Amino acid sequence: MARSSSASARLHAEIDALREADLRRRRTLKWGAIDADVLPAWVAEMDYPVAPAATEAVIAAVAKGDLGYPVARAYVEAFARWAWERQQWRVEPAQLTPVADVLAGIESALHTLTAPGDGVVVLTPTYPAFLRILKKLGRRLSECALLDGPDGWRMDFDAISDALAGGAKAVVLCHPHNPTGRVWSRAELTTLAGLVDAHGAHVVSDEIHAPLAADFVPYGLIAGHSVTVTSVTKGWNVAGLKGAVLVCQPETARVAAAIPPHERQRASVPSLAAGAALWSDDGGWLAAIRDYLALTRAELRKWVDDRPGIRWHTAETGYLAWLDVRDAGLGPDPAEVVLDRARVALDPGSRYAPTGSAVADGFIRFNHATSVPLLRTMLGRIGDLLDSVQ
Ligand SMILES: Cc1ncc(COP(=O)(O)O)c(C=O)c1O
Incomplete structure (x- = not known):
């Protein structure tokens, strides 16, 4: 028990210390397909280190x-x-x-x-x-x-x-x-x-x-x-x-x-x-990641609570947040405006239903599976944009 909680604390510390420059070297869609000044909160990949059990199995x-x-x-x-x-x-x-x-x-x-x-x-x-x-x-x-x-x-x-x-x-x-x-x-x-x-x-x-x-x-x-x-x-x-x-x-x-x-x-x-x-047996990786995601989810919740123009039914699991930004002053294509002016990549809600949907148009999908420091940077950039349009 003590061993697994110290492994979890080590993984959390490793995530807190993730460096943007290292993540940018990844060739996966999340980091590989964006401009050098954009931070990604889009496609469903997590920024976290791969579980050692997976790395060892692939190498073997x-x-x-x-x-x-x-x-x-x-x-x-x-x-x-x-x-x-x-x-x-x-x-x-x-x-x-x-x-x-x-x-x-x-x-x-x-x-x-x-x-x-x-x-x-x-x-x-x-x-x-x-x-x-x-x-x-x-x-x-x-x-x-x-x-x-x-x-x-x-x-x-x-x-x-x-x-x-x-x-x-x-x-x-x-x-x-x-x-x-x-x-x-x-x-x-x-x-x-x-x-x-x-x-x-x-x-x-x-x-x-x-x-x-x-x-x-x-x-x-x-x-x-x-x-x-x-x-x-x-x-x-x-x-x-x-x-x-x-x-x-x-x-x-x-x-x-x-x-x-x-x-x-x-x-x-x-x-x-x-x-x-x-x-x-993943050596406790999933449990540690679940705990870390609870931290980033809470961070996002706190940020949304301070923004009356944004609504979110807090997700029960995972790292995807379906944010209603129709009243945030970002116009009909909020993800485009956030990419353009805050340099954060999000998934536009309009892709999540056929056109003209009241549960998708004007929404964005935000992926919070990153480190708390990087999440704060992204939210800070989007917050500045929201302050400038309201
Ligand atoms: C709900 C859901 N199903 C399927 C996939 C894709 O799975 P796969 O790459 O195994 O086809 C994703 C990827 O994000 C997903 O979120």
Whole structure:
């Protein structure tokens, strides 16, 4: 216990000391695709050091020349243990299929569970790739906007029920939800499952952000009409390693059956080795990062509370904040103005729904997974801009 809390304190000190110049040397999207004077709070990458368990697994695989086509047995077994120990969800390795990444798994699931022209429910604001997948597959978007209530974002069960009654064949669930940071409760999942069952539809549950949620009920524990896709890549911040696991239930086993062998080999040996290590024992990294994210979330909360023009239903997990800046005086394209004048890169809300959405236009997605000092610099720059426009 003492050992792990001192390791956590060391990691926190390392993060506090992160230097912008070092981060700027990264070749990942977050830091690699912006101008030299811009600070990034956009794409979902964290600035934190990689968990040593992942680094060691990748180095060991490369050192052994372990670079042929992968066998995913150790990876799926490690996930099955994780699901049982952390989520009290019993899944057998036979239910698990390795896939290239989470989006590839979602695409395969929708391809099998729905037909061209079918409606698919997406809860907006939504991670934009879901909209692109529907377009690519020729499925019809059945948009169900979340309700923006005084206590936070909620699913609109009437709208979901209407969409299913109108013929939608699947629901894409993002759990925890990107961009709002909602962790759907057991009661909400149970209500959703009842509606989906009543109409003989299916749920594809994207649980990529789940490892960061302390208190989490997997959708697969609630309903057999589902396929879950998850990965270590967001929780442990190794998106570039690729690799994910698709979990089918007996009712949805045809999704796995339709995935050809070559699509099961699209991750690499190093990525699956890192994944197996992280699902098994990450040396306390995730717990330490969760604690650090609580600090940056609190820092952002404090800043928002001092800005009457900004509204935020504090996220329940993770590092993404869905900020309503419609009354902040930044005009119709706030992310563009912040980039232009405060030199901070944000994700524009308008990408998170089809055009003209009351839950997306005029919002921004802010990624606070950086050090407290860098976060303060970004918030300081945006604060100066807000002071100048109000
Ligand atoms: C909800 C969600 N799903 C999927 C992805 C992408 O996952 P992958 O790179 O494994 O396809 C992201 C990336 O940010 C995400 O936030």
